Every structure is written in C-alpha cells, then in structure tokens.
Amino acid sequence: MTGHGVEPQLAVDPRLRAKLARLRSPDQPNTEDESERSCEDTLLARIAWSRLVEPGDGTAGALLAALGPAPALRLLIEGVSSRAIAERAEAAGADLARRNLDEALDRWRPRLDRRATLGDIERAIAAGLRVIMPGDSCWPEGFADLGAHAPTVLWTRGDPALLRAPGLSVVGARAATGYGSHVTAEIVDGVCAAGIVIVSGAAYGIDAVAHRTALAAEAPTVAVLAGGADRAYPQAHDSLLERIGREGLVCAEMIPGSAPTKWRFRARNRLIAALTPATLVTEAGIRSGSINTAGHAATLGRALGAVPGPVTSAASTGCHLLIREYGAMLVANAREACELLDIGDQLELFGKERLDGVGGAAGAGEQRVPPVHERVLDAIPLRGGRTSDDIARRAGLSPTETRGALAELELLGRVRNAETAGGGELRWSLSR
Known part of the structure; x- marks a missing residue:
C-alpha cells in the first residue's frame, strides 16, 4: 500500500480476500485464463478504477485494455509521469495522446483514496451487491461494442445471468401520457410472453410501466441505474427496485452510494442500448432522454423501433422524428417489437452521428449545454457552494477543466462565486 491509493497486492490480506469473495457469486467463473490470486488483484483494481473514473472514460478504458487494471493502477499510485505511462501503453499497442493522458491523470489522482475504496466494498457487502467484470461468464456480450x-x-x-439472456430495451418519456402507458404495457406484455427480458432505466413514466408490466407477467426485467446499485432513484421507486432486485436484476457501473446526475444519466443510456440487440421507444418528445438512448443504439448498430402516437401530441414527436428521419421501424404491437430482435445487424441508421438534440445539433429553440458545463453544474449543490477543487473531484474533471468551465458559466450567468468568511478560497454556487 502506498500513498492514498489501493495497491492491488493488498488482496493478499486474508480479511480483504474474504470480503472480495463475498462480492463474487460462487457460480460466477471468470473465463479468462487467470489464477485465483490474479483474478482477485484484477477485481480489486477494477473496483478502485470504478471510483476513479466517470462513466465512459475512454482514456481509462484504453489504458486498462493496454496495461491491465492492476498494473495501470499501480502506475497511478506510484505517481509515474504521463510520458512514461504513454510509452508503456504504446509498447503494448495502444496510442494514448499525451494531452489526453495529462488531463486524465489530473482527473483521477484526486480520487485515489484507500479508505473510500475499502468503504465501497463494505457498502456493497452490506447492500447485498455482487460485482461482475470483463471475462466473467455473465459479462454482457454487447459491451464489447462500447470499446x-x-x-x-x-x-x-x-x-446477473439475465445480462446474457435475449432482451429488448424499452424506453420513453418520464411524463408518460395515458396512451403511452397503455401501448407500452400492451407491447411489453406480449414481448414477455415470447421469453424476452425487458431492459430499462427505472425512471418515472415509460420505464416504470415497462418494469411493472414485466413483473406482473412474472417475467424477468433488468434495471440499469445512473447512480449506485444500492441507491433507489427516484426514491418513490424504492419498492419497485427492491422487487426487481429479487425477481430480476438491478445493475450500475457507478460505485455504491453514488448520486445520479444528468451527465451520468446520459452515460448510463449507452449501457441500456448496448445490452440488447434492439431498443424500442414507445413514447417520447423531442427532448426526451430516451432519444439519447436511441442515438446510442443507432451508433452501436442496434435495431431501433418507435411507436407512433397522435400527430397532435407533443409527447410523441420524438418517436415521429425517429421514424420519419432516422429509419426507425414503426412498431404497433408486440409481434413487430419482437421482429426488431431479428434485424439488428441489417439496420445501419446513422453511422457515427448522434440524433438532433442528443450529441449533435440541439433541438429547435434549445441551446445545448456542453458536457463539461453539465458535469460542473451537477457537482454544485442547490443550496450553498463548493470550492473549485471540490467541484472538480465530484465532477470527475481536472482542476484546469473545472476552472475554465466555471469561468464560462459565470459569464453565462449560471454560477457565481464568493469568498468564504475571513477571505478564504472562493466558493461557487448556482445563480438564482
């Protein structure tokens, strides 16, 4: 153990080994050619990395693929320079831009915290969580497409075996109409009868209808959360998520106890899209988060379907957009929804482009918020303020990125700063 980090060799501690074993299912073999000790080191290192990075961090993913989770973590703990790390990654066949790696190290190192990582393990055990990782027999095949x-x-x-079962992702508006709820329930009920697992995000509206319909049909369903897997969000869905955890699966990439944020919701959507061969949007307005999920599905080459609604309903304009401009299959019943699962490799809808209002151009009349701004705003509390260093740590950004974003947001009138009593460090708060 060195500094504040979590040295992978700590796994030799019998007490920690016992705790790691409690996070693994006894019938969960790792299919990679690893010894038990090596597997423990990898698991501990991956748990540490799940604290260090925000969802979808491509620099971290490339580094771990090149060097391995434990060796990469060791370099981070030892304070090895970005140049030396880049050279090792290059020797292993990875091409990491020095500038990107410099910024990434600035993001990761402030989060190195031995006690916090051990606390994540304790919290997961207390909540009855299990951890799966690449190489496990139930690791989702579709995640390979995320690179x-x-x-x-x-x-x-x-x-966790449900992650490898045939599934359909069903998403839609939080503010679902009676029509949207009805058609979602009808379609999901029929899809469940065909033995298909329903995957969604446990949000209000369409997500909740999809999960509840599957449970009512005594069929499995998977909820993919933007926060920790032990944290009910929204809180009103506590009992729903508890039941899904008993009869299906609740999963998350964030460490236990993590709060969901706008940034994490959007990053989570890529997992919903990647988990299944097809995504169905049953009701969505132009700015619905489910359009973001549809964009991920299209980018990944998944089949995409959308349910049409009344032409007078703003709640269905997103679905109409998907059908009219982006080639989504019009789905009117469960049979047509099941047909999506047979044509995933045939639909090349958008290439690498995102949908309007998602990752590309903003929707009409909407000024798109840059991702860095969004993450900084998410890290500032509704009441009170935080220092720029605290904001950087919570947002998973480097101090330099955070200070730049705060300056831009101040010019836009979104945030303000004030010195603490006694002339201390500036604290940033949301403008009212």
Missing part, C-alpha cells in the same frame, strides 16, 4: 467506453465493472443485485 474503450465499456464499464470497468458492474455492481449488481439479483440474477
């Missing part, structure tokens, strides 16, 4: 943006681990509650 360097795949999760470091998944924290799970329930049956």
Whole structure:
C-alpha cells in the first residue's frame, strides 16, 4: 500500500480476500485464463478504477485494455509521469495522446483514496451487491461494442445471468401520457410472453410501466441505474427496485452510494442500448432522454423501433422524428417489437452521428449545454457552494477543466462565486 491509493497486492490480506469473495457469486467463473490470486488483484483494481473514473472514460478504458487494471493502477499510485505511462501503453499497442493522458491523470489522482475504496466494498457487502467484470461468464456480450467506453465493472443485485439472456430495451418519456402507458404495457406484455427480458432505466413514466408490466407477467426485467446499485432513484421507486432486485436484476457501473446526475444519466443510456440487440421507444418528445438512448443504439448498430402516437401530441414527436428521419421501424404491437430482435445487424441508421438534440445539433429553440458545463453544474449543490477543487473531484474533471468551465458559466450567468468568511478560497454556487 502506498500513498492514498489501493495497491492491488493488498488482496493478499486474508480479511480483504474474504470480503472480495463475498462480492463474487460462487457460480460466477471468470473465463479468462487467470489464477485465483490474479483474478482477485484484477477485481480489486477494477473496483478502485470504478471510483476513479466517470462513466465512459475512454482514456481509462484504453489504458486498462493496454496495461491491465492492476498494473495501470499501480502506475497511478506510484505517481509515474504521463510520458512514461504513454510509452508503456504504446509498447503494448495502444496510442494514448499525451494531452489526453495529462488531463486524465489530473482527473483521477484526486480520487485515489484507500479508505473510500475499502468503504465501497463494505457498502456493497452490506447492500447485498455482487460485482461482475470483463471475462466473467455473465459479462454482457454487447459491451464489447462500447470499446474503450465499456464499464470497468458492474455492481449488481439479483440474477446477473439475465445480462446474457435475449432482451429488448424499452424506453420513453418520464411524463408518460395515458396512451403511452397503455401501448407500452400492451407491447411489453406480449414481448414477455415470447421469453424476452425487458431492459430499462427505472425512471418515472415509460420505464416504470415497462418494469411493472414485466413483473406482473412474472417475467424477468433488468434495471440499469445512473447512480449506485444500492441507491433507489427516484426514491418513490424504492419498492419497485427492491422487487426487481429479487425477481430480476438491478445493475450500475457507478460505485455504491453514488448520486445520479444528468451527465451520468446520459452515460448510463449507452449501457441500456448496448445490452440488447434492439431498443424500442414507445413514447417520447423531442427532448426526451430516451432519444439519447436511441442515438446510442443507432451508433452501436442496434435495431431501433418507435411507436407512433397522435400527430397532435407533443409527447410523441420524438418517436415521429425517429421514424420519419432516422429509419426507425414503426412498431404497433408486440409481434413487430419482437421482429426488431431479428434485424439488428441489417439496420445501419446513422453511422457515427448522434440524433438532433442528443450529441449533435440541439433541438429547435434549445441551446445545448456542453458536457463539461453539465458535469460542473451537477457537482454544485442547490443550496450553498463548493470550492473549485471540490467541484472538480465530484465532477470527475481536472482542476484546469473545472476552472475554465466555471469561468464560462459565470459569464453565462449560471454560477457565481464568493469568498468564504475571513477571505478564504472562493466558493461557487448556482445563480438564482
């Protein structure tokens, strides 16, 4: 153990080894050719990395793929320079830009915290969570398509084998109408009868209808959360998520206890899209987060379907956009929804482009918030303020990135700063 980090060799501690074993299912073999000790080191290192990085960190993904989670973590702990790390990665066949690596190290090193990582393990055990990682027999095949943006681990509650079962992702508006709720329930019920696992995000509206319909049909369903797998969000869905954890699966890439943020919701959507061969949007307005999920599905080459609604309903304009301009299959019933699962490799809808209002151009009349701004705003509390260093740590950004974003947001009138009593460090708060 050195500094504040989590040295992978700490796994030799019998007490820690016992705790790591409790995070693994006894019937969960790792299919990679690793010894038990090596597997423990890898697991501990991946758990540490899940604390260090924000979802979808491509630099971290490329580094771990090139050097391995434990060796890469050791270099981080030892304070090895970005140049030396880049040279080792290059020797292993990876091409990491020095500038990107410099910024990444500035993001990661402030989060190195031995006690916090051990606390993550304790919290996961207390919540009854299990951890799965690449190489495990139930690691989702579809995550391979995410490349360097795949999760470091998944924290799970329930049956992880569902991650490899045939599934359909069903998403839609939080503010669902009676029509949207009805058509979602009708379609999901029929899809469940065909033996298909329903994957969604446990949000209000369409997500909740999809999960509840599957449970009512005594069919498995998977909830992919933007925060920790032990944290019910929204809180009103506590009992729903508890039941999904018993009868299906709740999973998340964030460490236990993590709060969901706008940035993490959007990053989470890539997992919902990657988990299954097809995504179905049953009701969505132009700015619905489910359009973001549809964009990920299209980029990954997944089949995409959308349910049409009344032409007078703003709640269905997103679905109409997907059908009219982006080639989504019009789905009107469960049979047509099941047909999506047979044509995933035939639809090349958008190439690498995102949908309007998602990752590309903003929707009409909407000024798109840059991702860095969004992460900084998410890290500032509704009441009170935080220092720029605290904001950087919570947002998973480097201090330089954070200071630049704060300056831009101040010019836009989104944040303000004030000195603490006694003329201390500036604290940033949201403008009112």
